[in-house]
Amino acid sequence: MNILAIETSCDETSAAVVKDGKEVLSGIVASQVEFHKKYGGIVPEVASRKHIEVINPIIREALASAGTELKDIDAVAVTYGPGLVGSLMVGICAAKAIAYALDIPLIGVNHLEGHIYANFIPQSPNHPIPQFPFVCLIVSGGHTLLVLAKDHGKFQVLGRTRDDAAGEAFDKVARFLKLGYPGGPIIDRLAKEGDPNAIRFTRPMLGTGYDFSFSGIKTAVVNYVNKMTGDRKPATEDLVASFQQAIADVLVEKTIRAAKEFNCKTVALAGGVSANSRLRKQLKEECFANHLTTQIPPLEYCTDNAAMIGCAAYHHFRQERISDLALQAVASLRLV
Ligand code: KG4
Ligand code: ZN
Numbered sequence: 001m002n003i004l005a006i007e008t009s010c011d012e013t014s015a016a017v018v019k020d021g022k023e024v025l026s027g028i029v030a031s032q033v034e035f036h037k038k039y040g041g042i043v044p045e046v047a048s049r050k051h052i053e054v055i056n057p058i059i060r061e062a063l064a065s066a067g068t069e070l071k072d073i074d075a076v077a078v079t080y081g082p083g084l085v086g087s088l089m090v091g092i093c094a095a096k097a098i099a100y101a102l103d104i105p106l107i108g109v110n111h112l113e114g115h116i117y118a119n120f121i122p123q124s125p126n127h128p129i130p131q132f133p134f135v136c137l138i139v140s141g142g143h144t145l146l147v148l149a150k151d152h153g154k155f156q157v158l159g160r161t162r163d164d165a166a167g168e169a170f171d172k173v174a175r176f177l178k179l180g181y182p183g184g185p186i187i188d189r190l191a192k193e194g195d196p197n198a199i200r201f202t203r204p205m206l207g208t209g210y211d212f213s214f215s216g217i218k219t220a221v222v223n224y225v226n227k228m229t230g231d232r233k234p235a236t237e238d239l240v241a242s243f244q245q246a247i248a249d250v251l252v253e254k255t256i257r258a259a260k261e262f263n264c265k266t267v268a269l270a271g272g273v274s275a276n277s278r279l280r281k282q283l284k285e286e287c288f289a290n291h292l293t294t295q296i297p298p299l300e301y302c303t304d305n306a307a308m309i310g311c312a313a314y315h316h317f318r319q320e321r322i323s324d325l326a327l328q329a330v331a332s333l334r335l336v
Pocket of ligand 1: 139185271
């Protein structure tokens with residue numbers, strides 16, 4: 001079964017052709033990051049206009065590089081939330097038009113569920129896929145959630161951020177330090193040259209519950225920088241390495257504790273921040289020490305992409321969870 005998947009929830013326009021929920025025949029991602037850089041963040045109106053400009057060429061390219069034509073497509077999948085409403089609408093309109101014209105099923109997919117399903121795309125022919133139940137940490141620019149995945153389509157949210165998402169904290173700290181946008185990859189790179197123990201930043205809610213709070217760590221960085229002047233000014237590398245370490249400590253501690261409490265043998269990582277090298281390393285080490293298996297998608301499937309949407313949609317289809325042509329964008333759609 002070939003699914004044409006479309007993802008336009010934020011600032012990436014992406015289309016993919018996914019066969020049987022596991023074989024990515026093609027995956028095209030057009031990033032708008034260059035257009036938003038000068039504003040230091042995503043401008044929703046700019047994002048939706050850029051999606052309109054490139055959506056059709058991206059779909060054509062995805063079909064062509066998969067060696068397929070529209071007649072080879074059995075269903076169309078699209079992200080319908082959460083995200084920027086104008087951006088979501090562009091993908092939804094394109095998906096509806098194709099589903100209507102070809103008279104094939106339309107499958108609306110939750111963006112967060114898509115991130116979880118990035119772990120079901122095999123990285124090699126013998127690569128294992130997560131076995132239920134497993135705990136999944138979703139960390140992106142807009143969301144930070146700890147999820148218990150009980151079965152396909154059966155999720156329980158154990159905790160979520162009470163303020164900033166982890167990626168948002170990275171982006172805001174980078175903006176404050178005038179490092180550029182998006183902040184996550186820049187901080188990740190600079191932190192490799194710094195000492196993660198140089199400054200001990202707060203680790204909010206460590207050891208208690210499964211909710212997160214990151215705005216306090218961000219404020220701690222701002223206050224520290226404002227306090228330290230002249231010779232006492234820390235090296236940027238040490239500053240961001242210490243900040244990144246505080247974030248990683250909180251994320252990893254809660255994830256491992258949840259896996260133990262809910263008797264899961266597998267821990268999965270998802271979302272843009274799962275590209276973070278410190279987080280990946282620390283999670284792998286802690287999982288190993290606690291006899292847990294780690295599932296981390298390859299970098300290209302950590303950040304927003306349509307292949308993960310196509311993979312999730314296949315499992316929707318198998319469970320007959322099909323949408324109709326009245327599908328609407330839901331900006332604040334919840335996972336459950
Ligand atoms: O999942 P994603 O592509 O889009 C959303 O759904 O938000 O995540 C984007 C976020 C941004 O905040 C970006 O700074 C962060 O992921 N990010 C990283 C890294 N790469 C991307 N954060 C930390 N380290 C990275 N290497
Ligand atoms: Zn995302």
